[in-house]
Amino acid sequence: MSYTCSIFVLLIFLCFFVNPSLSDPRITHTTAICSNSTASIPERESFIANFLATMVTATRLVATQRYAAVVNGTGNTTVYTFGECMKDLSQTDCNLCFARCKNLVQMCGPFSRGRRGGRLFLDGCYVRYDDYSFFNETLDVQDTTVCETQDFVGNHTVFAANVKVLVRNLSVEAPKNDNFFVGFVNEGYITVYGLAQCWESVSGSACEDCLAKAVSNIGSCTPKEEGRVLNAGCYMRYSTQKFYYNSSDLVGGHNHENLSAITLAATTSALALVLIITTVVFIARKNVLRKRKGRKQLGGLLSSLYKSKLNFSYESLEKATNYFHNSNKLGQGGSGSVYKGILPDGKVVAIKRLLFKNPQWVDDFFNEVNLISGINHKNLVKQLGCSITGPESLLVYEYVPNQSLHDHFSVKENLRLLRWDVRFKIILGTAEGLAYLHEESNLRIIHRDIKLSNILLDGDFEPKIADFGLARLFPGDKTHVSTEIAGTLGYLAPEYIVHGKLTEKADVYSFGILVLEVVCGKRNNSFSQNSHSILQMVWNLFGTGKLCEAVDPILEASFEEVEASRLLQVGLLCAQASAELRPSMSVVVKMLTDNHEIPQPTPPPFINSSIGESG
Numbered sequence: 374m375s376y377t378c379s380i381f382v383l384l385i386f387l388c389f390f391v392n393p394s395l396s397d398p399r400i401t402h403t404t405a406i407c408s409n410s411t412a413s414i415p416e417r418e419s420f421i422a423n424f425l426a427t428m429v430t431a432t433r434l435v436a437t438q439r440y441a442a443v444v445n446g447t448g449n450t451t452v453y454t455f456g457e458c459m460k461d462l463s464q465t466d467c468n469l470c471f472a473r474c475k476n477l478v479q480m481c482g483p484f485s486r487g488r489r490g491g492r493l494f495l496d497g498c499y500v501r502y503d504d505y506s507f508f509n510e511t512l513d514v515q516d517t518t519v520c521e522t523q524d525f526v527g528n529h530t531v532f533a534a535n536v537k538v539l540v541r542n543l544s545v546e547a548p549k550n551d552n553f554f555v556g557f558v559n560e561g562y563i564t565v566y567g568l569a570q571c572w573e574s575v576s577g578s579a580c581e582d583c584l585a586k587a588v589s590n591i592g593s594c595t596p597k598e599e600g601r602v603l604n605a606g607c608y609m610r611y612s613t614q615k616f617y618y619n620s621s622d623l624v625g626g627h628n629h630e631n632l633s634a635i636t637l638a639a640t641t642s643a644l645a646l647v648l649i650i651t652t653v654v655f656i657a658r659k660n661v662l663r664k665r666k667g668r669k670q671l672g673g674l675l676s677s678l679y680k681s682k683l684n685f686s687y688e689s690l691e692k693a694t695n696y697f698h699n700s701n702k703l704g705q706g707g708s709g710s711v712y713k714g715i716l717p718d719g720k721v722v723a724i725k726r727l728l729f730k731n732p733q734w735v736d737d738f739f740n741e742v743n744l745i746s747g748i749n750h751k752n753l754v755k756q757l758g759c760s761i762t763g764p765e766s767l768l769v770y771e772y773v774p775n776q777s778l779h780d781h782f783s784v785k786e787n788l789r790l791l792r793w794d795v796r797f798k799i800i801l802g803t804a805e806g807l808a809y810l811h812e813e814s815n816l817r818i819i820h821r822d823i824k825l826s827n828i829l830l831d832g833d834f835e836p837k838i839a840d841f842g843l844a845r846l847f848p849g850d851k852t853h854v855s856t857e858i859a860g861t862l863g864y865l866a867p868e869y870i871v872h873g874k875l876t877e878k879a880d881v882y883s884f885g886i887l888v889l890e891v892v893c894g895k896r897n898n899s900f901s902q903n904s905h906s907i908l909q910m911v912w913n914l915f916g917t918g919k920l921c922e923a924v925d926p927i928l929e930a931s932f933e934e935v936e937a938s939r940l941l942q943v944g945l946l947c948a949q950a951s952a953e954l955r956p957s958m959s960v961v962v963k964m965l966t967d968n969h970e971i972p973q974p975t976p977p978p979f980i981n982s983s984i985g986e987s988g
């Protein structure tokens with residue numbers, strides 16, 4: 374199944390690049406400008422939630438009115454987000470461009486570093502988020518001019534003169550023409566093309582000011598072939614290539630447009646067919662070469678290609694979730710929000726809208742599709758398919774009916790349902806699922822975001838680990854310094870927070886916190902150094918030999934004291950400050966099932982020290 378999806382992804386992207394002139398969302402040239410201000414650690418969770426909320430709303434607005442100005446949150450964690458497409462793009466290209474733009478702006482690190490502001494310029498669209506209302510801002514100290522490296526080949530004097538005339542004209546015409554203008558100058562056999570646009574939130578005279586500044590800056594780019602000014606309130610570009618769509622072409626020539634559409638459709642289908650055949654032939658050959666071992670595999674691939682139930686259409690998933698209606702929202706993970714959906718055949722599924730965190734968005738998607746589909750374990754949520762043809766990428770999972778552990782913890786009555794034996798089963802199942810990810814699957818996978826809300830419970834309270842969005846293949850060597858720290862605060866291992874060092878022991882740490890939470894019936898408060906931290910509380914009780922006092926009082930006396938102490942001790946062992954001393958997940962499973970000896974834990978992190986000093 375993974376293969377089918379991969380092939381479809383490949384097709385889409387090939388089509389993209391093979392036919393740039395027919396439909397070009399102008400998403401290849403990227404400039405990110407990040408602000409220096411960061412949210413403090415206690416503010417981050419709420420800042421991130423507000424950030425994600427504005428992006429979801431902005432996507433919806435851009436898809437209807439081509440721009441969005443959105444605010445979410447209160448106080449210090451308010452997020453302001455603005456997005457807009459260039460006015461010559463078609464709505465489809467606009468959606469594609471914005472999908473990429475909002476993912477790329479995460480390069481600035483709203484998640485990892487709590488960065489409170491970022492702008493991302495593509496040639497087809499723009500997005501900015503910040504911690505203050507910048508909507509009517511025209512100029513800013515961080516505005517930049519980006520010049521291509523290639524010099525124009527030809528008479529530089531004429532070229533520079535043409536650029537000068539062109540950009541002046543753009544700056545005069547755009548404010549008079551709904552904030553947007555494209556044009557060209559052709560003098561002395563040299564043609565230069567240009568585009569200028571002020572953002573929707575920037576009014577007439579502010580637009581003039583912004584573009585006047587752009588004109589004075591863009592001149593510094595000649596004699597380079599191409600230049601761009603990226604201002605807070607406007608965008609200007611000149612190039613020796615005609616890069617824009619000409620609206621008068623479209624208005625005057627409906628036939629033209631239809632013809633392009635037909636050509637596009639025909640070319641795309643033909644290309645798709647050729648690619649499918651090529652791929653199948655290629656795989657077939659490869660398999661024959663692999664001593665015909667893959668004959669069965671090929672059969673499977675072919676039949677799945679033809680059936681292709683894995684490739685859901687975007688429209689059908691949109692309908693299944695009532696257009697991603699809020700009432701169908703099951704949760705919000707770091708890698709995207711999850712919705713409940715009912716397919717036309719009545720099957721209930723969970724559908725995840727992916728948020729990509731870095732420029733390798735395609736790679737991430739491949740990872741997610743490839744990795745997860747190859748994985749099959751009773752304690753891991755099953756992936757059923759994907760959709761890649763719509764404006765955003767979607768993954769379809771089995772629906773797990775009994776909600777997440779987090780939901781059970783939010784309502785006292787539900788917590789009561791988690792009897793002692795149920796809690797034990799949840800902890801053991803989670804440990805088995807993680808041991809499989811780390812050690813038993815062919816691919817060693819670090820989950821990176823183990824927490825209550827990612828442990829789903831099925832009808833029999835069997836736990837299923839969800840949200841592999843952050844899972845990433847990691848190379849053969851055991852350690853890997855992450856450039857982008859993901860995950861949820863409060864569950865993050867100290868070495869990961871401080872040094873970005875990611876090993877499976879970071880998951881073991883998160884699992885340790887989860888064990889303490891499940892046994893104590895309390896949520897862990899991130900980093901508090903007082904008695905509110907259950908890690909600190911359990912550690913203190915361990916010191917005085919009264920571990921059982923930590924067990925959730927709801928359970929009253931209906932639990933095994935020895936078993937409870939063992940579980941808590943395993944929890945402490947997993948949450949030790951030293952990553953080396955934490956046991957591997959397979960050892961944890963042994964400790965939980967056999968009478969395997971449980972060593973004395975050493976102290977957890979952050980005891981009597983501030984975050985910066987430990988780890």
Ligand SMILES: *[C@@H]1O[C@H](CO)[C@@H](O)[C@H](O)[C@H]1NC(C)=O
Pocket residue numbers: 408409514515
């Ligand atoms: C952000 O920090 C960098 C390095 O510390 C500095 O060079 C830059 O000027 C700062 N930018 C702003 C807008 O403060």
Ligand SMILES: *[C@@H]1O[C@H](CO)[C@@H](O)[C@H](O)[C@H]1NC(C)=O
Pocket residue numbers: 426427444445446
């Ligand atoms: C912020 O986002 C949340 C979640 O999407 C939403 O419930 C809330 O209404 C939004 N607040 C504002 C002020 O838009």
Ligand SMILES: *[C@@H]1O[C@H](CO)[C@@H](O)[C@H](O)[C@H]1NC(C)=O
Pocket residue numbers: 448449
């Ligand atoms: C907002 O942040 C500033 C400085 O970071 C702090 O002094 C202030 O108390 C914060 N306000 C609120 C409401 O958290």
Ligand SMILES: *[C@@H]1O[C@H](CO)[C@@H](O)[C@H](O)[C@H]1NC(C)=O
Pocket residue numbers: 509510
């Ligand atoms: C921008 O808007 C704010 C509030 O809406 C206003 O106070 C400010 O004067 C405006 N700035 C400009 C340059 O228009």
Ligand SMILES: *[C@@H]1O[C@H](CO)[C@@H](O)[C@H](O)[C@H]1NC(C)=O
Pocket residue numbers: 528529530531561
């Ligand atoms: C460039 O063109 C100008 C005007 O046509 C001419 O005066 C100049 O000599 C040319 N320069 C070169 C290097 O050809």
Ligand SMILES: *[C@@H]1O[C@H](CO)[C@@H](O)[C@H](O)[C@H]1NC(C)=O
Pocket residue numbers: 538542546556
């Ligand atoms: C600027 O563009 C307008 C509209 O295309 C055109 O009429 C005008 O002649 C141009 N001016 C210059 C200086 O090229």
Ligand SMILES: *[C@@H]1O[C@H](CO)[C@@H](O)[C@H](O)[C@H]1NC(C)=O
Pocket residue numbers: 555556557619620621622
């Ligand atoms: C747009 O196309 C028309 C007709 O092909 C042409 O006359 C006009 O110069 C073009 N405008 C721009 C800005 O490229």
